[in-house]
Amino acid sequence: MHIWVDADACPGVVKDILFKAARRTGHPLTLVANHPMRVPPDSNINFVGVAAGFDAADDLIVERCSPGDLVITSDIPLASDLLAKGARALNPRGDEYDKSTIRAALTMRDFMDTLRSSGERTGGPSAFSQRDKQQFANALDRILASA
Numbered sequence: 001m002h003i004w005v006d007a008d009a010c011p012g013v014v015k016d017i018l019f020k021a022a023r024r025t026g027h028p029l030t031l032v033a034n035h036p037m038r039v040p041p042d043s044n045i046n047f048v049g050v051a052a053g054f055d056a057a058d059d060l061i062v063e064r065c066s067p068g069d070l071v072i073t074s075d076i077p078l079a080s081d082l083l084a085k086g087a088r089a090l091n092p093r094g095d096e097y098d099k100s101t102i103r104a105a106l107t108m109r110d111f112m113d114t115l116r117s118s119g120e121r122t123g124g125p126s127a128f129s130q131r132d133k134q135q136f137a138n139a140l141d142r143i144l145a146s147a
Contacts, residue, residue, distance in 0.1 A: 001027055001068055001069055002030065002065065002070075003018065003021075003022065003030070003069070003070045003072070004032065004061050004064070004065055004071040004072070005029070005030065005031045005032065005071070005072045005073075006032060006058065006061060006072065006073035007031035007032055007033040007057070008034060008057060009074060010031075010072060010073075011092055013128070013133050014072065014133070014136055015031070017136060017140065018072065018140070019040050019045060023040075027044065027147070028045075028046070029044060030045075030064075031045075031046070031047050031048070032048045032049075032060055032061055033049065033050070033057055034051065034056055034057055036049060055078075058073075058075060058077075058081075061073075061078065061082070062081050062082065062085065065082060065085065066085075066087070067086030068087065068088070068147075069088070070088045070089075070147075071088070071089050072090055072091070072092060073091065074093075076097070076102070079091075079102060079105075080102050082097075083097060083098070083099055088143065090143065092136055093128075093132045094135030094136040094137075094138065094139035094140075096143070
């Protein structure tokens with residue numbers, strides 16, 4: 001199982017958890033972003049930079065991931081594409097996307113986007129908490145143990 005990270009908006013604390021997991025398990029880890037970022041010197045941990053552009057990182061991840069790979073992303077359309085390809089998708093708060101819930105998540109995303117574009121103030125996600133960090137770490141451990 002290769003672990004891919006849609007790294008542009010991934011919280012640093014989640015990246016740190018992923019670095020430790022890659023070292024511990026030996027699973028290859030690749031961060032993909034449109035701006036440079038440092039990764040620890042480890043043969044299992046890589047960074048791939050993409051040109052700035054709409055969905056450039058997403059497109060590369062979809063192109064390179066294989067069935068059974070795990071992708072860390074909060075991008076619901078990307079998660080949908082990955083599920084269709086047979087990969088797994090986990091958001092940085094520890095919620096795993098699956099085929100039974102992805103359509104509802106896409107519908108809610110589109111609804112909220114429509115509200116925002118009509119001028120409605122919807123607010124953003126809550127601040128990333130210690131509970132979110134623990135939930136992500138637990139979900140990641142479960143997925144890696146099942147691989």
